[in-house]
Amino acid sequence: MHQLEEILRHYGVEGTVEGEGKGPLIKQIRFKPKPGTKIKNITSSIEDIAREMGVRNLRISNVCEGGCIGFEVANDTFQTVPLEDVLESDEAKNAKGALPISLGVKIDGTPVFADLAKMPHLLVAGATGSGKSVGLNAFIISLIKRKKPSELKFVMIDPKRIEFSVYNDQKYMYMPVITDNADASEALELLVDEMTKRYELFEKSLTNNIGEYNEKEGNMQYIVTIVDEFSDLVLSDKTVEKKIQILAQKARAAGIHLVLATQRPSVDVVTGSIKANFPSRMAFKTASGVDSKTILDTTGAEDLVGRGDALFLAGNGELSRIHGAYISTEGIEEILKPYRAKVAPVLKKKVPAVEEEKVTITKDGKKTEKKKEFFLLSWIKGVWGWLSKTEKKKFLKWIWLLLVGAFVSSKTQDKSGALFDTIADNLTKTTKRRTYTTTRRKTTSRRRY
Numbered sequence: 351m352h353q354l355e356e357i358l359r360h361y362g363v364e365g366t367v368e369g370e371g372k373g374p375l376i377k378q379i380r381f382k383p384k385p386g387t388k389i390k391n392i393t394s395s396i397e398d399i400a401r402e403m404g405v406r407n408l409r410i411s412n413v414c415e416g417g418c419i420g421f422e423v424a425n426d427t428f429q430t431v432p433l434e435d436v437l438e439s440d441e442a443k444n445a446k447g448a449l450p451i452s453l454g455v456k457i458d459g460t461p462v463f464a465d466l467a468k469m470p471h472l473l474v475a476g477a478t479g480s481g482k483s484v485g486l487n488a489f490i491i492s493l494i495k496r497k498k499p500s501e502l503k504f505v506m507i508d509p510k511r512i513e514f515s516v517y518n519d520q521k522y523m524y525m526p527v528i529t530d531n532a533d534a535s536e537a538l539e540l541l542v543d544e545m546t547k548r549y550e551l552f553e554k555s556l557t558n559n560i561g562e563y564n565e566k567e568g569n570m571q572y573i574v575t576i577v578d579e580f581s582d583l584v585l586s587d588k589t590v591e592k593k594i595q596i597l598a599q600k601a602r603a604a605g606i607h608l609v610l611a612t613q614r615p616s617v618d619v620v621t622g623s624i625k626a627n628f629p630s631r632m633a634f635k636t637a638s639g640v641d642s643k644t645i646l647d648t649t650g651a652e653d654l655v656g657r658g659d660a661l662f663l664a665g666n667g668e669l670s671r672i673h674g675a676y677i678s679t680e681g682i683e684e685i686l687k688p689y690r691a692k693v694a695p696v697l698k699k700k701v702p703a704v705e706e707e708k709v710t711i712t713k714d715g716k717k718t719e720k721k722k723e724f725f726l727l728s729w730i731k732g733v734w735g736w737l738s739k740t741e742k743k744k745f746l747k748w749i750w751l752l753l754v755g756a757f758v759s760s761k762t763q764d765k766s767g768a769l770f771d772t773i774a775d776n777l778t779k780t781t782k783r784r785t786y787t788t789t790r791r792k793t794t795s796r797r798r799y
């Protein structure tokens with residue numbers, strides 16, 4: 351009897367092992383349970399079953415050939431799947447669609463390709479070191495192998511400044527690699543504008559999408575936007591999520607696609623609106639079951655083995671285990687060699703807010719007034735900052751006493767309060783004058799509009 355059959359019997363699960371398949375990262379044991387077996391009995395005891403089997407990272411999958419349950423166990427040694435081999439395979443040659451990307455290989459080592467144009471956008475998550483960046487590089491390189499620079503352009507956003515520098519100065523780039531959050535937000539805005547322009551072109555040419563337009567009119571390029579770590583971007587700028595939402599909802603027909611990756615799949619980053627617009631998702635090994643649930647709506651990614659081991663959730667809800675193919679930075683450089691070219695910046699650098707304020711004040715008088723006001727304010731702030739807490743209290747107390755004294759003396763008409771009387775008088779006059787001016791200004795402005 352197979353060891354697994356015996357162990358499962360301890361938990362009241364009867365059935366037979368139908369076979370085993372060994373891939374580059376994991377071994378899958380196919381177990382056929384007796385009719386009437388509840389899968390719940392297995393899932394609820396998964397940790398104990400793993401302990402009895404003497405393995406870590408045990409995962410079970412109910413989608414397995416012949417009505418079996420797949421028991422997936424990590425191999426003792428991992429094999430790396432070179433991306434070059436995957437891209438030379440028959441599966442690569444037969445891959446259909448406008449933007450086929452290599453997701454990696456199945457458990458048994460068969461290459462898997464999927465069309466990014468159909469997805470139409472992809473969300474990628476996983477803990478640090480789980481294989482996200484290698485995965486993104488595999489997507490990029492598989493597209494570069496398939497499309498010419500005249501057919502495809504990339505927008506790459508890399509706030510960590512380490513992952514995409516190799517792609518700078520490449521004919522495939524729509525703009526230089528972006529490493530700044532403000533620039534990234536501007537780039538997304540630019541993509542929304544580009545999308546709008548493309549829709550106008552479709553309208554003029556009586557076409558509906560990039561495919562039809564290219565057949566009729568000529569060359570419209572696909573634009574694939576890749577963000578390696580979008581959590582800071584979403585959290586630092588409230589408008590980013592909206593822009594992503596607009597692009598995710600409408601950019602598909604215009605040939606603009608997004609691939610967003612994060613190591614922090616928390617609900618404030620992978621929000622409901624982002625999830626709703628990204629039905630295709632890929633989870634590399636996550637830090638916890640909660641993270642797995644956020645990205646895939648189910649646990650399991652926390653039990654992956656790392657090194658590109660992933661769960662892919664297709665748009666139709668099907669979940670499959672995939673091992674990402676590997677390519678080194680040197681390998682990428684080699685492939686990119688023929689495409690070196692200077693890429694012109696397209697983003698306009700925004701003028702800082704302070705400068706804008708100076709520019710908007712046109713009249714000379716106003717300008718000086720504003721400057722003086724700023725000077726006086728900053729001077730008061732400076733002096734206030736030097737004072738200790740007790741000095742501040744004393745100062746405020748004296749001001750208060752002075753004002754109260756001024757009013758009391760003006761009411762009692764006391765001779766000794768003559769000085770305060772004058773101050774109070776002046777204060778009342780100024781207040782009156784101010785009230786009058788405000789009213790007049792209000793009236794004028796009302797008349798003007």
Ligand SMILES: Nc1ncnc2c1ncn2[C@@H]1O[C@H](COP(=O)(O)OP(=O)(O)O)[C@@H](O)[C@H]1O
Binds near residue numbers: 476479480481485657
């Ligand atoms: N598909 C893979 N095959 C083999 N090793 C991999 C694979 N993906 C990642 N690795 C290994 O894991 C390391 C971290 O991968 P990386 O993609 O940088 O992780 P992340 O971007 O998620 O932090 C890589 O340097 C490599 O050694």
Ligand SMILES: [Mg+2]
Binds near residue numbers: 482483578
């Ligand atoms: Mg990374």
